[in-house]
Amino acid sequence: MILTCYYCTKELPSNQMKRCSRCLLVTYCSKECQTISWKASHKQNCKIHPSLVSPDDPNKAVSKAERPEKFTPEWIELEIDRALSRWMQLWRSCFQMYAWMCLDLANHPRERVMTHCMQLIVQPRNFEDDPAKQYFIVEASVVSIADVQARHPTLEVTIDPTDYTRMRFVVIMQNHLGEARRLRLVQWNDIGLEKKRQMDKADSASLGGDSPDSPWVQTLISAVDSMSPSEVEKMFGKKRS
Ligand SMILES: [Zn+2]
Ligand SMILES: [Zn+2]
Known part of the structure; x- marks a missing residue:
């Protein structure tokens, strides 16, 4: 890798x-x-x-x-955390691109990046060796950050109300029973956001959107399912040697 x-x-x-x-x-x-x-x-x-x-x-x-020692229950928990971190690290720049796209910035007030974020609900795939395939996305959506905080009070989200360049996405890992086991928040600065706010409104709307039928949702889920992170980055025109 x-x-x-x-x-x-x-x-x-x-x-x-x-x-x-x-x-x-x-x-x-x-x-x-x-x-x-x-x-x-x-x-x-x-x-x-x-x-x-x-x-x-x-x-x-x-x-x-x-x-903890290997193969103890504590160790297994730790391995789950690590596998999730590794998976998120591999997909991070792809998720960042989807995160700005889904927010449809051209059709919302500038505060959009402070009030809303992309949420991914993921589930582990058992017996999978490829670290990029160890999780699959069950559900992708745009959620209000206040809702996420209300549902998960342990999650720390610090929002600077003057920083319009900072974006976030949340990853919730659930088990096969649908119980939330882990919660991760990714925040990053994107100095290119102003440009995205000035995008053609119709183009922006066609890329993103809150509805579960928005095209980005299915594209993202199937990309993570069938492609590698570098293939997805290439699709977005991001150069990787
Ligand atoms: Zn560090
Ligand atoms: Zn270096």
């Missing part, structure tokens, strides 16, 4: 990359890139991965020695 350095965007096989040991979400080609990135911005965005939070102090990660 090829991963991209979070800082310099160099691409390398996953076994040559270094992963941030706190959030487990970002990878670097070198120690240098990791150090620069940490000082530049990652320090502010790096949250301890949910599976590594110390039971005694929510601001601390457990040490290697304190991690």
Whole structure:
């Protein structure tokens, strides 16, 4: 599997990359890139991965020695978290593109990015080796952020009411009984959003929309089902070597 350095965007096989040991979400080609990135911005965005939070102090990660032993129930829970993080990392830039598309920014007030987000309900696929295929999307929709917070009070969402460049999407992982097991929020800055707000209104409406029959919903679900992340990125004209 090829991963991209979070800082310099160099691409390398996953076994040559270094992963941030706190959030487990970002990878670097070198120690240098990791150090620069940490000082530049990652320090502010790096949250301890949910599976590594110390039971005694929510601001601390457990040490290697304190991690659960293999194949115990705690370890299985941790593996679920990691598989979900890995899956989200692989699809992240695809989901980001769908997230702005679905909000139909040209036909809504600028506050749209603060009040609404894309929500994906996902379920694990058992006995699947490809990390990009370990989850499938059951449901994709546009939801109000206030609703998400009301239903999941443990989810921390900090919204700066003056920041019109920040977008979000939520991933809820459920088991086969439909019970929510994990909840993740992705936030990122997109300086290109103003351009998307000025898109042709009809084009914007045809790409996005709140209805479950909106074309983006089926496109997204089937893309994640049958394509690889880089194929989807290519479809959107994003270059990847
Ligand atoms: Zn790098
Ligand atoms: Zn980190």
